[in-house]
Each structure stands twice: as C-alpha cells, then as structure tokens.
Amino acid sequence: MRTVARLLRLFYYQSKLKISRAMMYRFDFLIGMTVALCFSSIGPVLQYLIFTQTKGFPGWNLKQIILFQGVLLFVLGIRRILFGDLHYFVTELIQKGDLDRLLIKPSPAIGIILASGFNLNGIGTLLAGSVIMGYSIHALDLTITAGAIGLFALSILFGIVLFLALEIMFTCAVIVLVNIGRLDDIVQSITGFGEYPLSIFTAALKIALVTFIPFAVWVNYPAEALLNRWDNGQAAVSFLVCMLLLGISLSFWKLCLRRYTSAGG
Amino acid sequence: MNKFAAYIQISFKQSFQYKWTFAMTLATQPILLFINMALFRSIYDYNGVDTLKGYSFEQMIWYFTSYMLVLSFVWNNTANQIARKIITGDLSMDLLRPVSLFQNLMARSIASRLIAIMMDFIPGLILYSIIIPPEFLTVQSLLTFAVVVIPAFLLNYLFNYLLGITAILIQNNASLLSVVNLLAAFTGGAFIPLEFFPSSVNRIFDFLPFKYIIYWPIQFLLNKQPDTDWMVGKVLLVQLGWIAGLYVVYRIVWRKLLSKFGDAGG
Numbered sequence: 322m323r324t325v326a327r328l329l330r331l332f333y334y335q336s337k338l339k340i341s342r343a344m345m346y347r348f349d350f351l352i353g354m355t356v357a358l359c360f361s362s363i364g365p366v367l368q369y370l371i372f373t374q375t376k377g378f379p380g381w382n383l384k385q386i387i388l389f390q391g392v393l394l395f396v397l398g399i400r401r402i403l404f405g406d407l408h409y410f411v412t413e414l415i416q417k418g419d420l421d422r423l424l425i426k427p428s429p430a431i432g433i434i435l436a437s438g439f440n441l442n443g444i445g446t447l448l449a450g451s452v453i454m455g456y457s458i459h460a461l462d463l464t465i466t467a468g469a470i471g472l473f474a475l476s477i478l479f480g481i482v483l484f485l486a487l488e489i490m491f492t493c494a495v496i497v498l499v500n501i502g503r504l505d506d507i508v509q510s511i512t513g514f515g516e517y518p519l520s521i522f523t524a525a526l527k528i529a530l531v532t533f534i535p536f537a538v539w540v541n542y543p544a545e546a547l548l549n550r551w552d553n554g555q556a557a558v559s560f561l562v563c564m565l566l567l568g569i570s571l572s573f574w575k576l577c578l579r580r581y582t583s584a585g586g
Numbered sequence: 587m588n589k590f591a592a593y594i595q596i597s598f599k600q601s602f603q604y605k606w607t608f609a610m611t612l613a614t615q616p617i618l619l620f621i622n623m624a625l626f627r628s629i630y631d632y633n634g635v636d637t638l639k640g641y642s643f644e645q646m647i648w649y650f651t652s653y654m655l656v657l658s659f660v661w662n663n664t665a666n667q668i669a670r671k672i673i674t675g676d677l678s679m680d681l682l683r684p685v686s687l688f689q690n691l692m693a694r695s696i697a698s699r700l701i702a703i704m705m706d707f708i709p710g711l712i713l714y715s716i717i718i719p720p721e722f723l724t725v726q727s728l729l730t731f732a733v734v735v736i737p738a739f740l741l742n743y744l745f746n747y748l749l750g751i752t753a754i755l756i757q758n759n760a761s762l763l764s765v766v767n768l769l770a771a772f773t774g775g776a777f778i779p780l781e782f783f784p785s786s787v788n789r790i791f792d793f794l795p796f797k798y799i800i801y802w803p804i805q806f807l808l809n810k811q812p813d814t815d816w817m818v819g820k821v822l823l824v825q826l827g828w829i830a831g832l833y834v835v836y837r838i839v840w841r842k843l844l845s846k847f848g849d850a851g852g
Contacts, residue, residue, distance in 0.1 A: 349758070352761035356768070363777055375629055377632070510615075513617070517625060
C-alpha cells in the first residue's frame with residue numbers, strides 16, 4: 322500500500338513538472354490540445370453522421386448514442402492524460418538501455434514506468450466529453466442518482482485497471498522485441514472494439530468483450546450506468562477479469578525482466 | 587532523367603531494408619475490417635436495406651479497406667521530411683545536390699510507394715479478398731483505379747511539398763501538419779463515404795483537392811461509377827488541373843521562400 326502511495330506521489334510530481342513545462346510553450350500546448358481534440362472527435366462525428374443518415378443500430382437512439390460518444394471522449398481523455406506519453410517513454414527507455422537505471426531504484430520499475438505517462442493534451446478531449454455527457458443527460462432528461470454516479474466511477478476505475486494491464490503487456494512486448502515498429506497501431510486497432518456499443522457485435526463477440534477481453538468496461542458500462550441500464554452480473558464478471566488480467570500482465574512483466582538484456586551501449 | 591531514375595533506385599534499396607514496416611497494415615487492417623463488418627452488418631440489418639447511400643454491404647466494408655489500399659499508392663512523408671530539413675539546416679546540403687529537392691524527395695516517395703505496393707497493396711488485396719470477397723471488383727475497375735491513383739499520388743506529393751515548406755515561415759509546423767492532414771483525410775472521404783455528408787458540405791469539398799486523392803480512386807476500385815469512361819475523363823481532368831495549379835504555386839512560392847531561408851549551422 323505504501324508503494325502504491327509512493328508511486329501516486331511520483332505520478333503527481335511528474336504531472337506537475339510536465340504541466341509547468343507545457344505552460345512554458347503555451348501556444349504549442351494549445352495547438353497540441355486542439356489536435357488531440359480533433360483526432361478524438363472523429364469517432365463521435367462519424368457516428369453522428371451514421372445516425373442522422375440512417376436509423377442507426379439496435380438498442381440506441383441518436384441522443385443515447387451522443388451520450389455514448391461523450392463517455393467515449395471522456396474515457397479517451399482520461400487515457401491520454403494518464404498514459405499518453407507512455408509508449409514513447411517506454412520505447413526510448415528500452416532502446417537507449419535506460420531501463421537498467423530504473424531497476425536499481427527503490428520503487429518497482431514497472432510502477433515508475435506507469436507513473437511516467439502523463440500527457441496534458443488529453444485535457445481538451447476530457448472536457449469535450451464532459452460537456453457532451455452533460456448535454457446528453459439534460460437532453461435525455463435522465464435522473465442521475467448517487468448510485469449511478471458510483472457505478473459510473475467504478476466502471477471508469479476498472480477501465481483504468483484494464484488499461485494498466487494493456488500498458489504493462491505493451492511494455493513487455495517492447496522489452497522482448499526492442500524495435501516495435503507499429504505495434505502501437507495494432508494495440509489501438511484492437512482496443513477499437515471497446516469504442517462501439519455491444520449491441521452491434523455478434524453474440525460470441527459480445528460474450529468475449531464482457532469476459533475474456535472485457536473492453537465493454539471502458540465505454541459501454543459507464544454509459545449504461547448513466548442510462549440506468551446497468552447489469553450487475555455482467556459488470557461483476559468483467560471487473561473480475563480486469564483484475565485477473567492485471568495480475569497476469571504483472572506475471573508477464575516479471576518473466577520479461579528475467580529475459581531482459583540491455584540494448585544500450 | 588537518368589539521375590532521377592538513379593535516385594529512385596537508391597531510395598528503393600534504402601527503404602527496402604525496412605520492408606516489413608510497410609506490411610504492418612496487414613496486421614492492423616483485418617482487425618478494423620472485422621469491427622466495420624460488425625458495425626455495418628448491424629446497421630444494414632437494423633435498417634432492413636441491401637444498399638446504404640448506394641453502397642452494398644461488401645462495397646461499404648471495402649470502402650474503408652480501400653482507403654488503406656489507396657494509401658499504398660498516394661501516401662508520402664514529404665511534408666515532415668522538408669520541415670525537418672528546414673529546422674535542422676540540412677536543406678543547405680540538399681540545395682547543393684545535382685538533383686533538386688523536389689525531384690529528390692519525389693524519387694524517395696516513388697521508391698517507398700513501389701515497396702508499399704509490393705508489401706502492402708498486393709498481399710492486402712489478396713488477404714482482404716479472402717475475408718470478404720469483393721464480387722464487385724473487375725479487371726476494368728482495377729485498371730481504372732490504377733489510372734486515377736497515379737495522378738492522385740502526384741497531387742498528394744505536391745500538396746505535401748507545399749505544406750512542408752511552410753516551415754521556412756513558421757519554423758515548427760508539426761501541429762499545422764497534423765491539423766491539415768486530418769482535415770485532408772476528413773474532407774477526402776478517408777473516414778466515411780462522402781455520401782454521408784449533407785450535399786451542401788459536399789459542394790464545399792468539391793472545391794478542395796482531397797477527394798481526388800482519396801474518394802475518387804476508391805470509387806473506381808469499388809466499381810461504383812456506371813458511366814465510367816466519362817467519369818474517369820472528368821476526374822483525370824480535375825486532377826491534372828490541380829497538379830498544374832499546385833506546380834505553378836510551387837514554382838512561385840519556392841523561389842520566394844528560399845530567399846528567406848537562412849542556415850545557422852557551421
């Protein structure tokens with residue numbers, strides 16, 4: 322527990338440092354934030370176009386899908402803020418042989434790595450997501466109870482746990498492969514499954530997205546919580562698998578460290 | 587011309603060392619293809635239609651896949667390469683070479699596209715055809731695609747070259763490049779068929795070059811044009827018009843901007 326608190330403190334200091342640095346180049350920060358916002362808004366705009374030009378897809382009307390897209394932007398914003406710099410950091414670390422330096426620090430190396438991903442540019446996406454969610458809740462005339470907020474927060478929390486597991490696995494892959502090429506793109510493509518409502522997928526894929534690869538936890542569950550369509554059993558299974566995947570990824574990490582040979586020189 | 591051909595040959599050899607990087611799309615695209623298949627199967631079934639905005643289910647899935655195939659022909663990194671040369675001062679060395687920077691970078695782009703066609707387009711066409719057979723595809727549609735995608739490459743190259751030299755004026759143009767590239771992809775139909783946009787928006791897109799780089803080559807590959815000969819002529823004419831226009835702009839702007847370029851290296 323003390324280690325986690327120490328790592329959280331480390332993340333706080335790293336973030337503070339990066340914010341100070343970003344404020345030195347305010348114009349670049351503003352442009353970077355705008356670019357991040359533009360990129361993350363493509364998905365919602367496309368879904369809006371699909372919904373306005375067709376009847377959409379089962380289980381969702383236009384207002385509900387806008388809420389879904391708001392949640393998606395909110396989650397993408399959180400992901401970028403927490404882990405936005407991580408892939409670049411890890412790649413540099415392994416390719417330059419700097420991981421050796423982290424291995425002799427008092428805190429666990431993987432903890433230090435995960436605490437280094439802060440990227441301020443995600444703030445625009447997070448804010449846009451919050452505004453869209455607020456608008457949709459108003460437009461749908463939803464009553465948001467304390468319970469719904471709790472379930473929403475719980476889903477976001479387990480979504481972060483799942484991201485952590487994926488980021489640890491990504492780090493393991495970089496340790497093994499060193500030169501990862503476009504592994505980043507592959508990870509992004511796979512996580513794309515979590516960015517659509519479960520109802521569009523086949524029954525088998527739906528089960529997979531709830532159990533083995535519980536990507537539904539990122540956007541589907543928080544959106545369902547706000548829409549009062551929460552399924553306790555389904556969510557419990559997904560949360561459990563998220564924790565299990567985190568455990569598996571940490572075991573992988575230990576295994577990879579044993580195989581690690583410094584690439585620096 | 588011999589010098590230009592030699593540049594292409596050398597660039598080809600250099601880029602071929604990293605040939606598997608070109609093939610990475612083959613790993614990511616099938617995943618996106620499956621997501622699109624799930625998404626559009628659900629939309630077609632829910633709407634109870636066989637065609638949507640004039641696209642059959644197969645054509646719709648292939649629309650998104652075709653974008654990747656078009657990129658095998660038209661993509662280039664010229665804007666970033668020029669910007670880096672300007673910022674680092676490497677441009678000075680390039681100006682001393684027997685081949686102009688314009689030709690030098692074009693040779694590199696052609697070489698990289700030749701590898702992309704070998705490593706990405708051809709295997710991709712086979713792999714995606716196994717996943718979802720393109721019944722609409724004919725030899726004629728493939729040939730027509732080839733005819734319009736070559737000027738599309740030139741057009742994209744010129745546009746990127748002009749975008750890259752903005753670094754002489756604003757130094758760090760990385761964010762500008764990101765925004766413009768995103769807008770180009772959006773207005774060119776890279777993310778969704780342009781038929782999904784309101785017609786008024788499409789009229790605006792007509793005045794931009796990007797749909798002649800992405801949308802039209804895809805249309806011919808999907809065999810979506812009933813009156814093909816007439817449309818090919820029209821598209822080619824507009825593409826050539828844009829190429830000529832941008833080339834004139836390049837000739838004027840390049841001379842003026844070059845006079846502003848100062849290398850601080852020693």
